Amino acid sequence: MAEPSPRRGASLADGLAFLAAVLVAFVFLFPIYWAFSQSLRNPLDTFTVAGFGIPWVNFTPTLANWIDQVGTPETLRSLANSTIVAIGAAALALALGTPAAYAVARFRFERWKNRDITIWFLSQRVLPPVATVVPFYLVMRSLGLLDTHLALILVNATFVLPFVVVILRQTFLDLPLELEEAALVDGASHWGAFWRIALPLAAPTLAATGLIVFAFTWNEFLFAVALSSRNAITVPVHIAGAVDTRGVQFWFMGVRAMTAIVPPVLIALLAQRYIVRGLTLGAVKG
Amino acid sequence: MRWTGRIRFLFLAPAVAWVLAFTIFPLGYSLYLAFFKVEQKVEIKRVQQPVLDERGQPVIEDGQPKMRNVVLRENVTTSTFIGLDNFRRLVSDPQVADAVRVTLVFLLLAVPAELVLGFLLALLFNRQIMGRSVLRAIMILPIFATPLAVGYVFFTIFYEVGGPLAWTGIPWLSHPGWALVSVAIVDIWQWTPFCFLVILAALQGVPDDLYEAAQIDGASNWDMLTKVLVPLLTPTFVIVLLIRLAEALKLFDIPFAMTGGGPGTATQPYSMLAFRTGLRFFDLGYASAMAYGLLAVVMVVIMLFFRRMRESYG
Structure with missing residues (x-):
């Protein structure tokens, strides 16, 4: 880590930096905290609570909203749908993207060079989704797949594929080549070297990548709202729909926002190491 | 050393x-649609059908099958080739001009602020302090918080009666100009952490010797910042x-949840207009042309990005 060498007054500067860190942490946590605080309030307390809305200090908290909202069939179904879609999309994207990442990391391509292939995969990540939503809608409609898990799995796997390729390509490049070469000398096929040597070594990254793309899929809204109407609605679509029919009921919104936000956020914390590299398409190694 | 097996x-x-x-196929299909006027209509037809009895046999009355009037509703999609008309409409449509303006103002408000704040925070915390991890x-939380839910949460935060920011007296959501600022603030909240993490990672890659060399040369902190760190x-x-830039052009979820594009169309970005045109008003051909307008801009950004990155993907 690069640290400026210690100077006089460094401890004061460190103290100020610590205070600044607390302030910054407060600002970036506040909205999530606020949703949580709202979720613990009576409807009557929603607009009358003073200050930072601290439970027990500014109002008497209640679990009534959580009990009311989390158990409803609609909420449970949207949670189940989001889980199914996110797991399906993550599995599919890993199955497609891992061999492709191995190919660009380990083999030499000539007509289209390795870097061209990598860029071709990665450029999907930057495409605006609204550019493909109309054709996807029409194709899914003519296939009778509107409002199904399958449609959302197919679409989301496409969006997260570049992420899988960029993370795993670098992982395979970082693995020592000798192990796979030894296996090849011993008569293993390329597929065997991939399947029995490289893949197990990459397993932790594979798991972390799966978690991150799960979170991306969980958060996707535009395609979910375009392609689902009743049976396949995911958590974000459920939230938007509840607002359409009943208006924003702040106390319930707090609960719903928390159920949407908590799973992807926890998952991202588990897979922190790969986030910077993944989000910059490999441009910066975090 | 790279292998070349056919496998x-x-x-x-x-x-x-x-x-x-x-x-590639959807993009191609979309381009094709952009040259058509696609219309979805419900056609109502009145037809005569024979009346059937319980066994499914026509009921005979006076030697003729008994008939009844039936109203049939059919969804009919018609598409007519109209050449470049959708694109002509695109450049003269005031709604599009408005959405482009909203998107540009949003970009100018949010993206520079995210970069500058992210850089300042990275400078501030590029040192060993308690609790840095x-x-x-x-800082990872905002990046992964569901954007749609974040939009609704900020709706309650910006609420002008009894919300936590109501004391400012600012019409956060009801005034067209402020509403767009509010959307930008949410984006800044969500993406400054990304800029912070990336720039911090880059800062930590700056070798120690460089700081020491600069200090030996008698460089002030300001020189260090402007002459060493910024160029690096x-x-x-x-x-x-x-x-x-590429991500901000996709802006959709936050205004969808927080303002619904309003008041009026004051916070309706380009993506939202294209989405509504396609999937709420089912003007599919025009929506496809709109999508291509956006795609053209994004392509420029993509090409600039990958031109810089090309060598590192070798």
């Missing part, structure tokens, strides 16, 4: 086929800027 194509084939089917973890980090800034 390399098999490793690559599934993913390539997938991208062709799920990205906790701070880094906290410029490639990182450019990459972060291009990624944020």
Whole structure:
């Protein structure tokens, strides 16, 4: 880590930096905290609570909203749908993207060079989704797949594929080549070297990548709202729909926002190491 | 040292086929649609049908099958080739001009602020302080918080009667100008952490010797910042800027939840207009032309990004 060498007054500067860190942490946590605080309030307390809305200090908290909202069939179904879609999309994207990442990391391509292939995969990540939503809608409609898990799995796997390729390509490049070469000398096929040597070594990254793309899929809204109407609605679509029919009921919104936000956020914390590299398409190694 | 076995194509084939089917094909289909006027209509037809009895046999009355009037509703999609009309309409449509303006103002408000704040925070916390790893973890939360839910949460935060920011007296959501500022603030909240994490990672890659050398040469902190760090980090800034530009052009979820594009169309970005045109008003051909307008801009950003990155993907 690069640290400026210690100077006089460094401890004061460190103290100020610590205070600044607390302030910054407060600002970036506040909205999530606020949703949580709202979720613990009576409807009557929603607009009358003073200050930072601290439970027990500014109002008497209640679990009534959580009990009311989390158990409803609609909420449970949207949670189940989001889980199914996110797991399906993550599995599919890993199955497609891992061999492709191995190919660009380990083999030499000539007509289209390795870097061209990598860029071709990665450029999907930057495409605006609204550019493909109309054709996807029409194709899914003519296939009778509107409002199904399958449609959302197919679409989301496409969006997260570049992420899988960029993370795993670098992982395979970082693995020592000798192990796979030894296996090849011993008569293993390329597929065997991939399947029995490289893949197990990459397993932790594979798991972390799966978690991150799960979170991306969980958060996707535009395609979910375009392609689902009743049976396949995911958590974000459920939230938007509840607002359409009943208006924003702040106390319930707090609960719903928390159920949407908590799973992807926890998952991202588990897979922190790969986030910077993944989000910059490999441009910066975090 | 890289292998050249033919099997390399098999490793690559599934993913390539997938991208062709799920990205290239839709883009092509979209381009095709952009040259058509696609209309979805419900056609109501009155027809005569024979009345059937319980066994499914026509009921005979006076030697003729008894008939009844039936109203049939049919969804009919018609498409007419109209050449470049959708694109002509695109450049003269005041709604489009408005959405472009909203998107540009949003970009100018949010993206520079995210970069500058992210850089300042990275400078501030590029030192050993208590709880830095906790701070880094906290900064990951906004990036992964469901944007749609974040939009609704900020709706309650910006609420002008009894919300936590009501004391400011600012019409956060009801005034067209402020509403767009509010959307930008939410985006800044969500993406400053990304800029912070990336720039911090780059800062930590700056070798210690450089600081020491600068100090020996008697450089002030300001010189250090402007003459050493900023030039060194410029490639990182450019990459972060291009990624944020490409992502910010997709803006959709936050205004969808927080303002619904309003008041009026004051916070309706381009993506939202295209989405509504296509999937709420089912003007599919025009929506496709709109999508291509956006695509043209994004392509420029993508090409700039990958031109910078080309060597590192070798």
